[in-house]
Amino acid sequence: MELPPPDPHLTFTRLFVAAQPALHGFLVSLVHDPHAADDLLQDLAERMWRKFDEYDERRPFVAWGIGFARLLAMEWRRRQQRLPIPLDEEALDLLATEAADQAIRHDDRLDALRACLRHLTDRQRAVLHQRYQEEQPVKAIARDSNRTQMAIYKMLKHVHRALLDCISETLARPAP
């Protein structure tokens, strides 16, 4: 008995949900703002779905999505009156090419990050919670905790550096 063809909606959704962290990472690398990347990710889903009948399933889905994401990020940058980083087109192309390479390996980095987050102290977690979950600017976190902006910034910087070191070490370690 012949199996019915797979439902393209479900196939697309399954692939997109799996690729979403990598595509989000790629977008943040070019627009430098996770919220703008969230919005673009939604546009990206719509654009990729419209072209899904052209997708060659032998190709990695993330790599296919990066092509669309790159265009969307460039369009977004053209619409902004003030960009977080004023890059010219040539520099942006270089950054996009290298970001695409990193995005392909994103899942491994995310797994490593999750393992590394276990080493954070409660205080570091609290600051990350305020900064990323409550979306408070550094200034507001400093005000709420009766500390200076510099103190909060230094803590964030310390956490970022420690996490990057931990991710590198985890990825360099041979798999058990």
Place this chain on the structure above:
Amino acid sequence: MTDPDTHSLDDLALRTLHGMADDAERAELARLLASSPESRRRFLDHAMLHGMLAREARAGAFAGDTIGFYRDLEDPPAQKKHRLLGFWLPAAAAVVAACLVTISLLPTKASAALDRVIETMSEVRDRTYRIEVIEPSDEPMESRPDRGRFPPANHLDGATLWLRGPCEFVLSQSLPNGQTRVIGSDGGESWTLRGGDPVRVSPDPDRFGRAIFAKSGEIAFLDLRSQLDDLKPLYRIEWLDRSSRETWKLVGSRRSADQGGAREVELWFDPGTGLLERMILRQLPRGNGGPRSIAIILQSTEPLPADFFRHDHHHEPGRTIRTEP
């Protein structure tokens, strides 16, 4: 890359990603990214980590009270609702793929939401708004010889405004003498008619609207698209309320008194479509002879007749037409 270089790049990258960098730092970072592959790699490490931390945070990775965090997901406090929504959207999409289109319309940032409202306002479709004066002029109306007996900005309460896309409008106002004045533009020419008087037509599409929305600081709403565009550079845009599924609210506060215009602008819109449902202009400049605060309230999105924005739709055939040079 030496250790001091890495420290310096880390500082530039993190200060930029956390919104703390000044123009000189952002320019220095741009220079480094353009010239050094090692700087690009290090910056990308930070940018990717920044994005991953934002997503992990939304999944509750840093919540001290994880039970409370997930309870909030089910019954979110007003301010948190849509921050948390980002985490659940992928799960919803996995269940109902068709929801992707709806998901794509939900902006999470105030400026992105404003972009969405502007984009929708640019679409060529018909909208009918009612104008309500919330706070009348606090100065006695003065008759000015250059503005006629019934200056348009003074008689806005209850007026109806029809819009089609960014360029076409019709405004109908009731005057104190019982007559109705209608001002309109089809994007090519503008026109005005009052009672049984001749119709005045101008090849300038803004000619008769200027009495309402002159650059000198009159009430700017006949061209809502431009008004919304002006909000982006001239106003500080923040969320006012996102607790309802049906209507989200933004508020814009004027950055400088020198720029003119309302001191505060409130925008209510449908988060699914970006359709502007209400615009409230508070503390309009004194000296215009008009009200201090008004609300423009959506009444309908029903399509209007094709010729609605032409003057002949609004008067009987044979009315005298006076065309201005």
